[in-house]
Amino acid sequence: MIEFRDVHASYDADIKVLDGVSFQIQDGEFVAFVGTNGAGKSTTMRLMNGLLKPDAGVVLIDGVPTTQLKTSQIARQVGFLFQNPDSQICSNTVREELLFGFKALGEVGPDAEARVDGVIKEFGFDPDDDPFLLNRGTRQLLALASIVVLAPPVVILDEPTTGLDYKECVKVMDIIRRLHEAGTTIVMVCHDMEVVGDFAKRVVVMSQGGVVDDGPTFDVLRNPQTLTRASLIPPQIVDISLALPLVDERLATSPLAFANTTDEMQAAIAQEVC
Amino acid sequence: MNGFLEYVPGDSLLHRLNPVTKIVFAVLFAITCFCTSNIFFLCGMLICGIIMAASCQMLRPVLGLMKAVLAFSVILAVLLLLTSPSGDVLVELPWGYIGTGSIMAAVTTIVRLEAAAIPLFLTFYVTKMTDLSNSVVKVLHVPYKYAFTFASTVHFIPVFMNDMKSIMEAQTARGVEFDQGGIVNKIRLMVPLCVPLLVSSVRKTNSAAIAAEVRGFNLRTRESGYKQYPFSAVDLVVMLIAVALLVAVILVP
Ligand SMILES: Nc1ncnc2c1ncn2[C@@H]1O[C@H](COP(=O)(O)OP(=O)(O)O)[C@@H](O)[C@H]1O
Ligand SMILES: [Mg+2]
Numbered sequence: 289m290i291e292f293r294d295v296h297a298s299y300d301a302d303i304k305v306l307d308g309v310s311f312q313i314q315d316g317e318f319v320a321f322v323g324t325n326g327a328g329k330s331t332t333m334r335l336m337n338g339l340l341k342p343d344a345g346v347v348l349i350d351g352v353p354t355t356q357l358k359t360s361q362i363a364r365q366v367g368f369l370f371q372n373p374d375s376q377i378c379s380n381t382v383r384e385e386l387l388f389g390f391k392a393l394g395e396v397g398p399d400a401e402a403r404v405d406g407v408i409k410e411f412g413f414d415p416d417d418d419p420f421l422l423n424r425g426t427r428q429l430l431a432l433a434s435i436v437v438l439a440p441p442v443v444i445l446d447e448p449t450t451g452l453d454y455k456e457c458v459k460v461m462d463i464i465r466r467l468h469e470a471g472t473t474i475v476m477v478c479h480d481m482e483v484v485g486d487f488a489k490r491v492v493v494m495s496q497g498g499v500v501d502d503g504p505t506f507d508v509l510r511n512p513q514t515l516t517r518a519s520l521i522p523p524q525i526v527d528i529s530l531a532l533p534l535v536d537e538r539l540a541t542s543p544l545a546f547a548n549t550t551d552e553m554q555a556a557i558a559q560e561v562c
Numbered sequence: 563m564n565g566f567l568e569y570v571p572g573d574s575l576l577h578r579l580n581p582v583t584k585i586v587f588a589v590l591f592a593i594t595c596f597c598t599s600n601i602f603f604l605c606g607m608l609i610c611g612i613i614m615a616a617s618c619q620m621l622r623p624v625l626g627l628m629k630a631v632l633a634f635s636v637i638l639a640v641l642l643l644l645t646s647p648s649g650d651v652l653v654e655l656p657w658g659y660i661g662t663g664s665i666m667a668a669v670t671t672i673v674r675l676e677a678a679a680i681p682l683f684l685t686f687y688v689t690k691m692t693d694l695s696n697s698v699v700k701v702l703h704v705p706y707k708y709a710f711t712f713a714s715t716v717h718f719i720p721v722f723m724n725d726m727k728s729i730m731e732a733q734t735a736r737g738v739e740f741d742q743g744g745i746v747n748k749i750r751l752m753v754p755l756c757v758p759l760l761v762s763s764v765r766k767t768n769s770a771a772i773a774a775e776v777r778g779f780n781l782r783t784r785e786s787g788y789k790q791y792p793f794s795a796v797d798l799v800v801m802l803i804a805v806a807l808l809v810a811v812i813l814v815p
Pocket of ligand 1: 299300305323324325326327328329330331332
């Protein structure tokens with residue numbers, strides 16, 4: 289479990305970046321953090337794996353404050369996918385890159401080799417490729433794979449789909465979904481509300497260094513105050529279903545006005561038509 | 563926070579001087595420091611430098627950089643201490659001795675480097691990079707290519723430092739123990755990082771070069787700049803002071 293208790297954080301003493309942030313993330317949750325650029329999402333992620341320590345308040349990982357742990361110790365518990373895969377990749381071949389984490393943790397052995405081979409097969413990599421010659425999407429996948437291979441109980445993803453094309457995005461999100469189904473806690477920063485709506489179970493909205501809303505995905509994405517406060521545009525289906533009662537107030541009670549996903553919208557239309 | 567050697571807006575006397583004046587002054591000031599070994603004079607120069615920094619509210623960043631220079635000059639000073647036997651013998655060494663003269667030489671080196679560095683740092687803090695490079699092109703007839711190369715080198719230093727920081731953080735997050743052990747441990751761990759750093763630098767430099775080229779970099783000449791950099795009476799006075807200092811140091815032994 290990850291818990292923030294009234295966390296204040298800053299990079300320079302004079303500029304506050306987080307101003308009293310509190311929340312809990314239980315094991316096995318899938319949480320998305322959304323908000324405008326500069327809201328403090330990446331900073332929150334860095335606090336979660338101990339790269340940054342709070343100025344005031346505490347960040348607890350399984351009940352232990354991060355100030356009592358080294359980031360390299362937290363690495364066993366929390367895998368972290370950075371916004372830019374290039375800062376993370378450092379080996380000459382895909383295989384070495386995937387083994388890197390085991391080396392850093394001092395756990396090289398037949399088990400590690402087997403896991404690496406499994407992941408190479410699962411992701412469809414060529415083990416001898418040079419990571420720096422791969423295209424942007426594949427590098428992002430490799431960076432993700434190098435975390436997946438270590439099977440940490442918590443995975444933090446900072447904008448995992450930014451800069452990817454649709455196919456790459458689907459591939460990355462598919463892997464993340466499978467991780468979640470296997471019991472991994474997922475914490476994800478994401479600007480794409482369609483992705484958030486499709487995958488996250490809970491959304492935390494940040495704005496100007498604070499949490500402005502936190503709850504089940506569609507409760508948050510259907511809250512007009514939250515949407516304006518954080519300059520969010522909800523997924524299209526939600527947008528439509530929110531707008532329908534404004535077009536015709538008889539629709540306010542129709543299931544059409546409550547549809548959150550394509551499936552729900554289809555079902556509602558079928559019901560209205562028949 | 564302000565970046566490394568990055569312009570800080572202001573309207574102090576130093577801010578308003580002609581960029582060329584500042585460069586000439588800083589260079590002459592540094593040469594002057596290297597032309598004398600008189601410790602009192604050097605201390606005077608150091609104090610002048612600090613007063614100049616204070617006069618444009620740049621004391622804090624300059625003191626920060628002075629700390630870095632101190633680390634570097636202490637290494638030099640220790641080498642000098644061990645290798646330049648002179649004066650009364652204080653400590654016998656297998657290959658010579660440390661004397662009062664060696665200590666004097668070491669202290670002089672530290673003060674000299676610090677004094678020489680301040681106006682150079684200060685020039686960057688009180689002058690926009692574009693003014694700096696445009697004025698040397700306009701006034702000193704330096705080819706734009708060289709001015710641009712210099713400007714982008716300085717500009718990229720903090721960018722690379724930032725890259726290095728995020729690469730080290732990414733490694734720490736994967737369990738590399740950057741956050742413990744001594745300096746030897748850190749250096750050993752940093753070697754493999756040269757690969758990603760090099761890759762990202764080459765990528766950045768390459769795209770910067772292409773960006774410059776498509777915007778007609780080759781067409782740029784001395785006439786391309788619109789802004790003029792006229793000298794005022796104050797500029798002349800400042801340059802005369804710098805020349806006078808240098809002449810004084812050379813004439814008075
Ligand atoms: N390394 C840093 N040094 C100083 N300030 C930073 C640094 N990283 C982020 N900031 C500042 O912290 C604020 C929050 O940034 P961040 O957490 O990256 O936002 P987000 O990820 O939500 O876009 C921004 O105003 C940003 O300028
Ligand atoms: Mg961010």
